[in-house]
Amino acid sequence: MxxxxxxxxxxxxxxxxxxxxxxxxxxxxxxxxxxxxxxxxxxxxxxxxxxxxxxxxGDAGYFGRLLPAREQWRLLPEYPEATAYLDIETTGLARGVDVVTTIALWDGKKVRTFVQGENLDDFPAAVAPYKLLVTYNGKCFDLPFLEASFGMRFDQAHLDLRYVLHSLGLRGGLKGCERQLGIGRNELAGIDGYFAVLLWQEYCRSGDHQARETLLAYNVADTVNLATLAVHAYNRKLAATPFAGSARLPLPALPPLPHRVAEGTVLALRRRLCGW
CATH class of the missing domain: 1.10.40 (Ribonucleotide Reductase Protein R1; domain 1)
Structure with missing residues (x-):
């Protein structure tokens, strides 16, 4: 396209x-x-x-700088071997005060996770080879937060699905867009960004690795689901062009989650901290 x-x-x-x-x-x-x-x-x-x-x-960044945010969808099929889906979790929303807790990165082949206090410093080198990054609200949150945290600058093209999906009438945040497109969360249903903060706090407080595992499962699900959202957005945008019949993309095959939700930990945390 x-x-x-x-x-x-x-x-x-x-x-x-x-x-x-x-x-x-x-x-x-x-x-x-x-x-x-x-x-x-x-x-x-x-x-x-x-x-x-x-x-x-192969200069994706050139086109990323020129295309309006709602037109970045056109980049999606051009760099299949150099596209990465990205999502972060943090202790809060304030850059310079709050910190990154986990990062998930998926390139269609391999899921990688980066955890505060473990391997978080490996992230800049891991993300550097990619030409196109795909996020939801990454323009306002994920990428600026990462740049402030690591003292780095992203020069890749950036497809922020928030703007493309909004232009299609799909709003309500990442989870809201997923629901409108029929994308389920299974055992992760009901876990949101606020609860992700609580999971990290519980891990730091008690050393409960099940809380860490659940947080990573949530972070990875946010990340890999971006690929499905991106294809839905691409095909809907394509339908408004003369090329809809020849350039549609198939839905991606998503990987199995490498981390599991600890339902007992989630329930106990909700009862103790949220009054369930």
Whole structure:
């Protein structure tokens, strides 16, 4: 879909992009070969040449910087071997005060987790090779929090599903979007970000590894479910283009969770701290 995209070029709005598609200009090569188009600035032709060069070089970050947040979905199928789904858990929401407790990273093949006090410092090197990161609300929370925590900068393209899903009318946070799309949570149903904080506190207080295990199960589920959300969003967005019949993506095969929910620990924690 990226090579069918024109709205990242100077002077081409989403509306003009639709007009170009309707005129039979369906890819960069079509636009480059077309007769001069009235109102299309010279900068667009220069940027088109640059796009071809950057695409050939695998420079996802270039397109990530140019595409509007709600159009980043177009990047999804272009870098299958260099895409990672990412989610973090923290002790709270205040950067500089609260800290990252766990991070989950999934690239479609391997799930990796990083835990405060264990291997958290391995994360920057682990995430560096990827060209596209997929999150939910990562633009406002996950990535800025990680940058502040590690003193790092992300130069990858970033598909934040919050903006794409909102543009499709899907709201209510990550879990709300999952429910609207029929994605179940099974034994993780009812566990949310606040309870994830409680699980970490319980682990630190008592050393209960079942609390740690449950927290990681929750973090990993948040992460791998992003792949299903991303495909739903991609296909719905694609349906509004002339290319819906040929470029739909299949739903991903999700991995088994490498961590298990300790239901007894969850129930005991709810009774003690939440008054259940």
């Amino acid at each position: 990226l090579q069918r995209t024109f709205c990242h070029l100077p002077g081409i709005s989403p509306g003009l992009e639709q007009q170009l598609w309707a005129a039979g200009l369906h890819c960069w090569a079509d636009l480059a070969a077309a007769a001069p188009i009235p109102g299309l600035r010279r900068q667009a032709a220069v940027a088109l040449e640059e796009s071809c060069s950057r695409f050939g070089a």
